[in-house]
């Protein structure tokens with residue numbers, strides 16, 4: 511039984527036909543005209559039509575970067591796309607004449623790791639996506655946790671530091687401001703501006719312009735062994751571990767899966783996170799400390815997870 515998974519990001523629509531083992535057997539992409547909901551939907555319908563010309567599918571799962579209602583049909587709000595209380599499922603069903611379910615993109619990716627990736631042995635999983643921003647997905651007792659309005663698992667805007675860094679959400683001190691690519695880049699630029707010699711190789715790799723420093727560059731230099739870049743990654747790893755220890759007090763996960771662009775730094779990020787997690791965990795002498803696993807599905811996760819949820 512095949513289904514189609516669609517991953518709608520800020521710049522492109524990626525779609526694939528997925529089988530029951532989580533394998534993508536055909537794929538295609540369209541660019542995302544982020545400002546126009548109808549054009550996004552037409553792009554999805556066009557990609558789906560292309561895939562269906564070669565494959566029989568039973569349904570469509572859509573992962574969207576935004577708040578998705580608990581009904582799994584409505585995009586309530588998306589920061590980088592034009593949807594506001596849009597019934598995406600209904601609009602798409604009209605265009606493609608197949609059942610459609612909509613899921614938050616981080617939830618779709620988390621579901622893919624739970625079903626086919628780094629957490630297939632677990633019943634209780636927490637996944638964090640450390641990219642430009644911070645995403646979260648919760649699976650408890652084998653079920654994706656969506657919350658009463660579909661807003662569960664949004665760990666980015668938990669308060670990490672009262673009165674801390676301003677966040678794009680309008681509040682201060684959110685966990686995302688300390689644990690994601692934005693934090694990496696901000697700290698690197700600040701340290702470079704003070705003439706910190708440890709930031710020298712990073713500025714050089716950015717062509718001498720500290721404004722060109724970005725997350726992927728820091729991750730790459732860290733992988734190559736640069737001490738300054740490694741220190742930056744370790745710092746956000748520490749914050750991540752501390753934040754996850756708080757979350758563990760609530761959820762008691764069996765395994766924590768870490769994905770997203772910064773997770774390419776692997777143990778350079780995960781080891782400091784593990785250490786801070788264990789150090790901040792309540793009753794740590796009397797419980798099993800959840801292992802941190804690197805995500806395995808990579809950028810296929812959104813498509814595979816959405817497709818599996820549609821099945």
Ligand SMILES: [Zn+2]
Pocket residue numbers: 666667677678679680681684686
């Ligand atoms: Zn925030």
